[in-house]
Amino acid sequence: MVNETMIFTNVKMQSALWERVILSKKNNRIGSAYLFSGPNGSAKEALALKFSAYLNCNESTMEPCGICSSCKRIIAFQHENHHLIVPIPSDKQISDSDKRNILITELKIKSNNPFHKISIPKAKTIPISIIRNLKKELFLKSVDSDRKIVLIFDAHALCTGDASSANAILKILEEPPNNTTFILVSDHKAELLPTILSRCQIINFPILQNDEIISYLSSYESDSALVDFAAELSEGNMNYAQRICRNGINDIMQIIKKLVATLMAYNEKNWRVFIQEYSRMANNNLNDYKFHFFLFQSWLKQANNSHIGLNQIPAFEEIIKNFNSKFPDARLDKINCMVEDIMNAPKNNFFMPIQLTNFLIGVRKNLLN
Secondary structure (H helix, E strand, C coil): CCCCCCCHHHCCCCHHHHHHHHHHHHCCCCCCEEEEECCCCCCHHHHHHHHHHHHHCCCCCCCCCCCCHHHHHHHCCCCCCEEEECCECCCCCCCHHHHHHHHHHHHHHHHHCCCCCCCCCCCCECCHHHHHHHHHHHCCCCCCCCCEEEEECCHHHHHCCCCHHHHHHHHHHHCCCCCEEEEEEECCHHHCCHHHHCCCEEEECCCCCHHHHHHHHHCCCCCHHHHHHHHHHHCCCHHHHHHHHHHCHHHHHHHHHHHHHHHHCCCHHHHHHHHHHHHHHHHHCHHHHHHHHHHHHHHHHHHHHHHCCCCCCHHHHHHHHHHHHHCCCCCHHHHHHHHHHHHHCHHHCCCHHHHHHHHHHHHHHHHHC
């Protein structure tokens, strides 16, 4: 694999949506707040970053130039009028210095890979202190004439707990400072307050098409078989397509085979290891946790395709054949619903060892029907 570096100003996808959002600047009608909503990996964050650069680009026509002073500072996350907010852990969970160091590292990766998902361990909420500090900065007079841009990734995290952060951001949206634009990004629009939604121009993102994913991955990955495998398995999710390419087909298959083997046969030791491993993962690295269960869910869909006579990914044929011979009457639809629930369990602050134990028991029950 070659270097996957590509700055967000060069991202070319979701062209219909891009043409729609840039009309606001071309028509001199830039909104005070936008919500980029859609499934994970649909290029929302990449295009939000690109749009923020476009709004302040000195040379832009249809795209941010990527080379003017404003674009360069935004690409490096060093523009004084460019504010990025992401969920962070509480002060009790991790020190301020550790939070800052992790975030700096994550931003460096994000500046080179617009599809990188910023991940800070134990981060589930956007504290109200962040919004209060933001308000102070926004209402300060700036020496720079550039538009102030506020990007809020995983904006639904504003509504965690008592939703005090959501109410605080709502007050700013109701009376926004001059020359300021908010761009909220969320996979879970339904979790945002209706009053926040009413203040935003909502841009709904569909999943990416396979040809968009293949085109992007092929710009840095020379193994066409791996690119095709990643595009097919990722189901329109660029974040996961990149992870699949980084891991390679063999490692991805090992993850899937291990999960399937654990779930297919009751073994007390293996179940105990599974519960410990995924409880720890849910707490310390939620992105990895979700990715593993996404892979298992994708495999389930391939197994279901086999049941109803549809084509399946060739790499899965042997493991699916073995599975079908052992569990010809498995309730794959119910198991799929259980996977959805276990993927969302950490977000709901459930006690994960119990949730994972119930998941294993439930899957086993539906395998045997």
